[in-house]
Amino acid sequence: MRDSATLKFGGKEFHSRLILGTGKYPDYPTMQKALEASGTEIVTVAVRRVNLDRKQESLLDYIDLKRYTLLPNTAGCYTAEEACKYARLAREVGMSEMVKLEVIGDQRTLFPDNEGLLNATRTLVKEGFIVLPYVNDDPVMSKKLEDAGAAAVMPLGAPIGSGLGIRNPYNIRIILEMVQVPVIVDAGVGTASDASIAMELGCDGVLMNTAIAGAKDPVMMADAMRKAVEAGRQAYLAGRIPKKLYASASTMMEGMIE
Amino acid sequence: MEIRLNGRVREVTEGITIRRLLDELGLHPMRVAVQRNLDIIKRDRYEEVVLQPGDTVEILTIMAGG
Numbered sequence: 001m002r003d004s005a006t007l008k009f010g011g012k013e014f015h016s017r018l019i020l021g022t023g024k025y026p027d028y029p030t031m032q033k034a035l036e037a038s039g040t041e042i043v044t045v046a047v048r049r050v051n052l053d054r055k056q057e058s059l060l061d062y063i064d065l066k067r068y069t070l071l072p073n074t075a076g077c078y079t080a081e082e083a084c085k086y087a088r089l090a091r092e093v094g095m096s097e098m099v100k101l102e103v104i105g106d107q108r109t110l111f112p113d114n115e116g117l118l119n120a121t122r123t124l125v126k127e128g129f130i131v132l133p134y135v136n137d138d139p140v141m142s143k144k145l146e147d148a149g150a151a152a153v154m155p156l157g158a159p160i161g162s163g164l165g166i167r168n169p170y171n172i173r174i175i176l177e178m179v180q181v182p183v184i185v186d187a188g189v190g191t192a193s194d195a196s197i198a199m200e201l202g203c204d205g206v207l208m209n210t211a212i213a214g215a216k217d218p219v220m221m222a223d224a225m226r227k228a229v230e231a232g233r234q235a236y237l238a239g240r241i242p243k244k245l246y247a248s249a250s251t252m253m254e255g256m257i258e
Numbered sequence: 259m260e261i262r263l264n265g266r267v268r269e270v271t272e273g274i275t276i277r278r279l280l281d282e283l284g285l286h287p288m289r290v291a292v293q294r295n296l297d298i299i300k301r302d303r304y305e306e307v308v309l310q311p312g313d314t315v316e317i318l319t320i321m322a323g324g
Contacts, residue, residue: 021324031322046323049264049316050285059322060289075323089318092291092298160324209324 002176002183003237007205009182010098010130010151012069016041017199018229019071019184021209025218028062034212035068038222044071044100044207047090071132073100078113080120087124098130100154100186100207110160110187114141118148125149134186137171139178146179153179154207157198158188161210165194169201176202192221192228199232200240259311270309277304283317291318 007014020040025031035043043063063070072090077083080103087099103120105113117133118141124131130151135141137155145153155175158164165188166172176183182204189195189208198206206229215221259272263279270279276299280287292299293316299307309315 022322023324025322044324045320047291047318048321048323050283050290050319052264052266052283052317055284058289058319060320070320072320073323088298089291089293090320092300093289093318093320213324 001237002202002204004204007182009132012130014041014069016226016229017205017233018195018225019044019186019205019207020212020222021207022059022063023209024213026213028057028059030218031213032062034218034222035063036222037219037226038212039226040068042069042071044073044209046073046075047086047093069098070096071098071100072096073134074102074120076104077102078104078116080116080123083116083120084123087120087129088127091129097128098132098151099124101131101133101150111156112136114138117141118144121145121148121150132184137168137175139171139174142175142183143178146181150181152182152184152204154184154186156187157185157194158190160187161214162188163190163211164188165190166197166201169197172198172201172203189225192224195225195228196232196235199229200235202236205229259309261309261312262314264316274309275305276307276309276315279309279315280304280317285317285319289319292316293318 007017016039018038018040019042020038021044074083074086083103103113103116105111112135121131121133132152132154133145133150134154142153157166184205184207185198185203186207189211195206212218212221261270295314
């Protein structure tokens with residue numbers, strides 16, 4: 001049983017098991033309030049060209065770095081080489097040794113390119129990064145990534161932004177049994193119950209972005225997700241009843257009148 | 259002299275350092291990463307690295323993402 005009181009990886013410890021993305025919010029103030037409502041301690045960010053045409057609001061003005069740990073991603077990278085380049089640039093901005101490693105294999109599904117992902121993981125681990133790879137719900141790949149030195153594995157529940165929830169809970173359960181590192185479901189969460197389901201399976205954490213940023217009320221959804229992750233975790237630790245095909249009465253027959 | 263900056267041609271002073279360029283652009287050195295001709299330039303070298311004509315420079319920062 002994964003019963004650690006905190007989420008631990010890369011020599012760091014976190015109390016919140018909900019990791020949030022910063023993309024796709026209607027505006028930065030809403031994002032800031034949603035981050036706060038979620039209770040998150042880790043937020044994902046991207047590394048992109050500075051816009052030189054006009055003075056833009058800076059994302060960093062809305063993220064309190066004393067409160068949140070940044071987890072830069074390598075979104076948009078389709079090769080190991082590109083992903084490694086972005087990871088190094090992210091580290092150079094000085095914000096983090098951690099990287100959410102994405103090596104994308106297909107534009108429509110945004111599913112990972114496993115070969116590139118494994119190569120990039122090996123390279124970045126050697127360079128001292130704390131690598132959190134976004135991966136399919138594939139137990140064999142997850143084990144390979146762990147063996148390559150990944151600090152955690154992050155299997156998708158469903159395609160990024162699809163809101164389909166945990167499409168293959170059985171694979172997630174197998175991954176939980178096959179690897180020792182934290183398992184954080186990343187991608188596909190649509191609503192609160194999806195997050196609870198991930199935690200009830202025994203996952204160490206859940207990462208989401210669209211489910212909150214795209215909700216009609218992102219701040220309310222962020223609060224719901226915080227509760228959902230806590231409830232799911234608690235239900236897992238409490239030890240659920242088994243599933244049975246037939247009924248098992250909750251009321252004794254003894255003491256009934258004639 | 260001409261350099262390529264973030265994908266576009268830009269006219270800059272001869273002998274400009276990365277640090278001076280950042281200052282002119284109003285960018286804080288602590289919030290960016292700089293790549294010059296495919297090499298990542300470490301922050302402690304911004305004052306000493308002098309750009310050459312035809313250099314390709316990329317200045318990146320943290321942006322929103324999932």
